[in-house]
Each structure stands twice: as C-alpha cells, then as structure tokens.
Amino acid sequence: MSAVTPREREIIGWMAQGKTAAEIGTILGISPITVNTHIANAKAKLGVFKETALVAAALRNGIIQ
Template sequence: MSAVTPREREIIGWMAAGKTAAEIGAILAISPITVTTHIANAKAKLGVFKETALVAEALRNGIIR
C-alpha cells in the first residue's frame, strides 16, 4: 500500500466533512476533475472502490481524524 500524498489526505478530509468534488475544488482552487483524480488515486492506494470506503479506510489507518 502506497502512502497517500498530502493533497490526497487534504481532499479525503474534506470528503469526510461532506464536501463534493466541486466544493473541494472551489476550496482548494483546483478543478473538480483534479479532485476526482486525487480521489481515484487515493482509492487505488488504499485498495477500496467507493468514496465512503475511502473515508472509512483513511479513518481506520489514521490518515485523517
């Protein structure tokens, strides 16, 4: 399992707060497509297929609080 990047961690944190890709993009001043790419990369690194599973796995592994 590869470590998630600081940006991926930041995006997962916003996901856990209930933000959409468009909202996260606006907050971080990046495109929603870039947000989606970071989410896809993080899901692959953590071996999950759904966004809810990504947040759960990140919490479980201490990636986010």
C-alpha cells in the first residue's frame, strides 16, 4: 500500500466532512476533475472502490482523524 499524498489526505478530510468534489475544488482552488483524480488515486492506494470505503479506510489507518 503506497502512502497517500498530503493533497489526497486533505481531500479525504474534506470528503469526511461531506463535501462534494465541486465544493472541495472551490475550497482548494482546483477543478473538480482534479479532485476526482486525487480521489481515484487514493482509492487505488488504499484498495477500495467506493468513496465511503475510502473515508473509512483513511480513518482506520490513521490517515485522517
């Protein structure tokens, strides 16, 4: 399992707060497509397929609190 990047960690944190890709993009000043790319990369690194599973895996692995 590769380590998630700081940006991926940041995006997962916003996801855990219920933000959409569009909202996260606005907050971070990047496009929703870029947000979705970071999400897809993080899901691959953590071996999950759904966004809810990504947040759960991040919590479980101490990536976010």
